[in-house]
Amino acid sequence: MSSENIPEIAVSSLSLSSAATIVDAALVLGRRSNFKPLTVAVLDAGGHLVAFKREDASGILRPQIAVGKAWGALGMRLGGRVLAQRAEAHPGFYNALNAVSEGRMVPVPGGVLVRGTDNAVIGAVGISGDIPDNDERCAIAGIEQAGLIADAG
Amino acid sequence: MSSENIPEIAVSSLSLSSAATIVDAALVLGRRSNFKPLTVAVLDAGGHLVAFKREDASGILRPQIAVGKAWGALGMRLGGRVLAQRAEAHPGFYNALNAVSEGRMVPVPGGVLVRGTDNAVIGAVGISGDIPDNDERCAIAGIEQAGLIADAG
Amino acid sequence: MSSENIPEIAVSSLSLSSAATIVDAALVLGRRSNFKPLTVAVLDAGGHLVAFKREDASGILRPQIAVGKAWGALGMRLGGRVLAQRAEAHPGFYNALNAVSEGRMVPVPGGVLVRGTDNAVIGAVGISGDIPDNDERCAIAGIEQAGLIADAG
Amino acid sequence: MSSENIPEIAVSSLSLSSAATIVDAALVLGRRSNFKPLTVAVLDAGGHLVAFKREDASGILRPQIAVGKAWGALGMRLGGRVLAQRAEAHPGFYNALNAVSEGRMVPVPGGVLVRGTDNAVIGAVGISGDIPDNDERCAIAGIEQAGLIADAG
Numbered sequence: 001m002s003s004e005n006i007p008e009i010a011v012s013s014l015s016l017s018s019a020a021t022i023v024d025a026a027l028v029l030g031r032r033s034n035f036k037p038l039t040v041a042v043l044d045a046g047g048h049l050v051a052f053k054r055e056d057a058s059g060i061l062r063p064q065i066a067v068g069k070a071w072g073a074l075g076m077r078l079g080g081r082v083l084a085q086r087a088e089a090h091p092g093f094y095n096a097l098n099a100v101s102e103g104r105m106v107p108v109p110g111g112v113l114v115r116g117t118d119n120a121v122i123g124a125v126g127i128s129g130d131i132p133d134n135d136e137r138c139a140i141a142g143i144e145q146a147g148l149i150a151d152a153g
Numbered sequence: 154m155s156s157e158n159i160p161e162i163a164v165s166s167l168s169l170s171s172a173a174t175i176v177d178a179a180l181v182l183g184r185r186s187n188f189k190p191l192t193v194a195v196l197d198a199g200g201h202l203v204a205f206k207r208e209d210a211s212g213i214l215r216p217q218i219a220v221g222k223a224w225g226a227l228g229m230r231l232g233g234r235v236l237a238q239r240a241e242a243h244p245g246f247y248n249a250l251n252a253v254s255e256g257r258m259v260p261v262p263g264g265v266l267v268r269g270t271d272n273a274v275i276g277a278v279g280i281s282g283d284i285p286d287n288d289e290r291c292a293i294a295g296i297e298q299a300g301l302i303a304d305a306g
Numbered sequence: 307m308s309s310e311n312i313p314e315i316a317v318s319s320l321s322l323s324s325a326a327t328i329v330d331a332a333l334v335l336g337r338r339s340n341f342k343p344l345t346v347a348v349l350d351a352g353g354h355l356v357a358f359k360r361e362d363a364s365g366i367l368r369p370q371i372a373v374g375k376a377w378g379a380l381g382m383r384l385g386g387r388v389l390a391q392r393a394e395a396h397p398g399f400y401n402a403l404n405a406v407s408e409g410r411m412v413p414v415p416g417g418v419l420v421r422g423t424d425n426a427v428i429g430a431v432g433i434s435g436d437i438p439d440n441d442e443r444c445a446i447a448g449i450e451q452a453g454l455i456a457d458a459g
Numbered sequence: 460m461s462s463e464n465i466p467e468i469a470v471s472s473l474s475l476s477s478a479a480t481i482v483d484a485a486l487v488l489g490r491r492s493n494f495k496p497l498t499v500a501v502l503d504a505g506g507h508l509v510a511f512k513r514e515d516a517s518g519i520l521r522p523q524i525a526v527g528k529a530w531g532a533l534g535m536r537l538g539g540r541v542l543a544q545r546a547e548a549h550p551g552f553y554n555a556l557n558a559v560s561e562g563r564m565v566p567v568p569g570g571v572l573v574r575g576t577d578n579a580v581i582g583a584v585g586i587s588g589d590i591p592d593n594d595e596r597c598a599i600a601g602i603e604q605a606g607l608i609a610d611a612g
Contacts, residue, residue: 351519352519353519378520380518380519380520381518381519381520381521382518382520383516383517383518384518397550398543398546398547398550398553398566399565399567401550401553401554401557402527402546402553402557402564402565402566402567403520403524403565404557405557405558405560405561405562405564406520406523406524406527406557406562406563406564406565407520407523407562408562411520426516427516
């Protein structure tokens with residue numbers, strides 16, 4: 001079979017350059033807003049860490065929470081805001097998801113899908129430290145600063 | 154002891170050929186019904202994967218959810234529809250099952266037992282991606298296409 | 307910052323259509339060659355399962371081995387043939403990799419990277435069942451049948 | 460007991476500012492030296508991630524390897540170079556350490572302790588991607604750029 005016959009899906013993907021921009025822009029907003037110390041994680045579409053910063057005096061579980069917000073969004077292809085509503089409506093199912101994901105997902109606002117300019121999901125951002133709404137605002141600001149599309153659910 | 158004296162249990166078993174038919178027929182219905190991207194897993198009676206397909210743009214936790222629906226059905230010998238009712242009625246017990254199964258079960262519709270023509274359980278199908286009722290419809294359609302008996306619980 | 311300023315990486319990605327072609331073509335070669343029952347797993351670039359078939363009478367650890375061959379190749383961006391040589395030369399390091407990957411990697415021939423027509427890694431194939439050289443031949447045949455580039459290391 | 464009587468240990472600690480400098484300086488050397496794509500992790504003295512970057516086309520196991528090099532150094536308070544020698548001399552013990560650490564340690568050069576100006580251990584850097592000697596050179600360069608003391612073992 002020749003390669004012309006094969007449907008390949010061309011998608012943009014998340015570069016380190018974009019991920020680093022997201023992290024730094026999110027933290028700029030956090031400091032300017034006087035939010036509590038934030039931890040910011042950016043994952044690629046496969047759920048693997050690309051860039052990460054944890055501000056001084058941020059608790060030692062914050063890395064797992066920030067990564068878990070991003071990972072959960074990728075796991076279900078839904079932003080943390082929708083995941084949180086569904087987890088509240090279907091606690092049994094979300095308990096099962098906690099287990100089946102081996103503790104990798106945190107269904108709370110602050111997990112935001114990153115879409116490329118072609119709208120494909122190319123990664124996710126998770127932020128933890130202040131209240132979920134503020135975490136989410138920083139994630140969205142970071143993604144937009146990188147010229148990408150934020151999908152908070 | 155001669156082999157005539159040994160009680161043998163004659164059961165049908167799930168062939169790759171049947172499992173592949175189930176996967177493809179389930180996906181045909183999903184596409185024809187314009188359901189969201191689906192992930193389909195078929196396990197044998199021992200809970201081990203036989204055939205699997207994940208449609209493009211299906212989240213990265215979908216494999217574990219689809220496998221977990223099928224595994225949970227085999228774990229309790231009950232279809233996902235009954236498991237879901239019991240999980241709602243007995244959340245403490247089902248939280249314990251999440252743990253004791255090491256995160257292998259997802260008690261939700263879309264997990265369907267496969268019975269052979271002699272009614273013995275020979276495997277299970279798990280589908281995840283659309284709402285549970287639609288996932289389950291595709292699982293049943295796939296099993297019936299393979300000439301086997303679907304037991305959704 | 308406008309999106310023109312952002313380096314996006316456009317890569318091809320592995321569709322279910324291509325993955326299914328790989329699985330079926332690998333099994334055609336296995337049957338034609340009279341190899342032992344094979345288990346074939348195709349993962350996307352993030353290490354998540356896309357398509358899978360296990361032939362009748364293939365052992366119950368075969369799924370983990372096939373997935374582990376593919377996952378290990380993605381983990382190090384090296385085909386299983388190179389991984390196997392390195393594991394033999396550096397047993398301590400590869401014992402650590404077994405642990406750090408939580409048992410997800412199997413550094414043996416039969417794990418083959420899949421590259422798109424732009425040469426980017428878009429996934430990996432793992433096959434287990436016959437001797438590693440034969441497993442690998444089937445993986446390469448499957449990838450080439452799909453019009454993609456096999457990188458066995 | 461008044462607080463004057465309590466022995467306090469005054470130590471410097473690793474700020475995000477220093478950790479970010481380490482990551483970026485390590486990657487500058489890697490790019491200038493044309494090394495393979497690198498993954499860089501900086502942990503605090505408690506073994507928790509502070510800053511992290513993974514260059515494009517770095518394998519999906521690289522995060523765990525980079526973190527594991529740094530974590531292993533903190534685990535034994537020994538740089539990766541010494542850990543590697545000991546792991547080779549005492550494979551049984553180091554296999555046990557792989558298990559007892561739950562897969563958190565990778566005893567290989569490229570894991571480097573970070574000491575403050577008072578010589579106290581305040582964190583560790585782990586780098587993975589090129590050969591271990593080159594990984595380690597980048598870690599040392601990063602630490603020195605931050606005005607801290609590198610202890611490679």
